[in-house]
Amino acid sequence: MSKTLVIVGTRKGCFLLESDADRRKWAVRGPFCEGWPVYHAVYDAGGGTIYAAAASEWHGTAVWRSSDLGETWALSSEGIAYDESAGRKISKASSLAARNGRVLVGVEAPGIFESTDGGETFSLLTTLAGQPGSEGWDKPENQPPGHLGISSLTFDAKNDSRFWAIVQGVGAFETTDDGATWTPRNRGLRADWPREDEEVGFCVHRLVRSDDTRLYQQNHVGMHRSDDDGHTWTEITEGLPTEFGFAAAAHPHDRDTFYVVPLDPGHGRTMPDGRATVWQTRDAGSSWRALRKGLPQEDAHIGVLRSAMTIDAYDTPGLYFGTSTGQLFASNDEGESWSEIASYLPPISSVEVAIVD
Amino acid sequence: MADVHLPSTLMPLFSGLPRRLDIEAATVNDAIAQLEHTWPGLRDRLCEPGPSLRTHIHVYVDRERATLATPLDERSRVDVIAAISGG
Numbered sequence: 001m002s003k004t005l006v007i008v009g010t011r012k013g014c015f016l017l018e019s020d021a022d023r024r025k026w027a028v029r030g031p032f033c034e035g036w037p038v039y040h041a042v043y044d045a046g047g048g049t050i051y052a053a054a055a056s057e058w059h060g061t062a063v064w065r066s067s068d069l070g071e072t073w074a075l076s077s078e079g080i081a082y083d084e085s086a087g088r089k090i091s092k093a094s095s096l097a098a099r100n101g102r103v104l105v106g107v108e109a110p111g112i113f114e115s116t117d118g119g120e121t122f123s124l125l126t127t128l129a130g131q132p133g134s135e136g137w138d139k140p141e142n143q144p145p146g147h148l149g150i151s152s153l154t155f156d157a158k159n160d161s162r163f164w165a166i167v168q169g170v171g172a173f174e175t176t177d178d179g180a181t182w183t184p185r186n187r188g189l190r191a192d193w194p195r196e197d198e199e200v201g202f203c204v205h206r207l208v209r210s211d212d213t214r215l216y217q218q219n220h221v222g223m224h225r226s227d228d229d230g231h232t233w234t235e236i237t238e239g240l241p242t243e244f245g246f247a248a249a250a251h252p253h254d255r256d257t258f259y260v261v262p263l264d265p266g267h268g269r270t271m272p273d274g275r276a277t278v279w280q281t282r283d284a285g286s287s288w289r290a291l292r293k294g295l296p297q298e299d300a301h302i303g304v305l306r307s308a309m310t311i312d313a314y315d316t317p318g319l320y321f322g323t324s325t326g327q328l329f330a331s332n333d334e335g336e337s338w339s340e341i342a343s344y345l346p347p348i349s350s351v352e353v354a355i356v357d
Numbered sequence: 358m359a360d361v362h363l364p365s366t367l368m369p370l371f372s373g374l375p376r377r378l379d380i381e382a383a384t385v386n387d388a389i390a391q392l393e394h395t396w397p398g399l400r401d402r403l404c405e406p407g408p409s410l411r412t413h414i415h416v417y418v419d420r421e422r423a424t425l426a427t428p429l430d431e432r433s434r435v436d437v438i439a440a441i442s443g444g
């Protein structure tokens with residue numbers, strides 16, 4: 001019988017929640033990774049390994065791994081370093097993508113490292129050198145303490161040499177040759193601030209793949225959809241309570257269905273009016289409906305970070321989101337109803353889900 | 358032999374690493390190199406490229422703040438402290 005595994009990265013380690021295919025009762029395990037701050041944790045189904053990108057204030061950046069569903073863990077940072085002559089430092093590993101034993105690690109200052117031995121050793125794959133925007137992204141004023149550098153990595157569904165990287169505050173970039181060359185993919189996006197280069201200067205928060213040609217993104221200013229692999233973007237914000245948010249999820253079986261969590265765009269960055277709400281479109285962004293059943297509707301001033309919502313691949317998919325105050329909510333019916341499956345976790349950075357046989 | 362005291366945060370990361378051990382080394386850097394030899398990867402947890410000690414890893418030799426280059430003698434006490442991290 002298959003097991004549903006939710007992998008939660010938090011400011012105080014990694015947690016695992018397990019259920020069966022019904023996804024009604026959950027058991028929590030953790031904290032793992034010795035309580036290190038975990039920015040993103042993923043499961044590689046092909047390699048059968050959990051990876052967690054972490055950065056300790058004391059002991060630096062490393063990637064933790066567990067090949068027995070969390071029973072034992074090891075960490076490595078071997079090779080995760082820039083050449084000393086480059087004058088660049090790594091403050092954290094902030095994003096992961098893993099497939100068939102290969103692991104990509106996005107770091108700050110922006111760069112991507114790769115492991116082909118299941119996370120034991122790493123080597124620098126690319127710094128996206130020469131891309132527009134790269135001349136400024138190492139300046140200290142562009143690297144505040146919370147800066148993630150490469151904030152997201154998204155594999156193509158079929159082609160392992162093709163993936164998208166978000167450079168925080170700069171934009172999305174695509175490679176089709178394993179990081180050897182890159183192309184900015186931000187045309188049609190909105191930016192409400194001056195930009196020096198027409199290709200970059202966009203604040204892309206989250207990019208999710210829907211099918212072979214469609215991408216959705218939650219941006220600092222607006223939700224957007226691309227029907228041509230990110231070459232051009234169309235804004236689909238109308239009907240949502242705010243244009244701002246971080247998290248996003250695309251339905252695995254219906255290309256027109258997409259989920260976001262709009263937040264107040266000011267300092268608070270919590271759900272509007274204290275009502276916890278996930279918004280769903282079933283028509284590719286032409287209209288939106290609020291999903292609230294089972295979510296707190298009073299005094300719920302909670303936020304959801306960019307990697308903290310995900311969706312599983314069951315016939316009736318389940319949705320999951322974690323808050324920056326440690327609550328984890330799940331739905332086993334495509335978001336129609338929700339339950340709180342963990343209430344007192346540390347601040348949640350990331351939520352991923354896997355179906356494990 | 359220098360009397361080296363390590364932070365408790367390192368013990369879970371390296372099998373068999375004791376909290377306190379005797380090391381014959383000429384400098385702090387040498388002592389860390391010897392730790393690295395027995396527990397590969399440990400240097401990365403204390404040092405960053407440069408090399409230099411990580412920002413929040415403080416080393417004291419005989420109660421004086423030290424760097425990687427600080428010399429050790431046979432009776433030095435070395436305290437490696439994981440310093441300053443909020444709640």
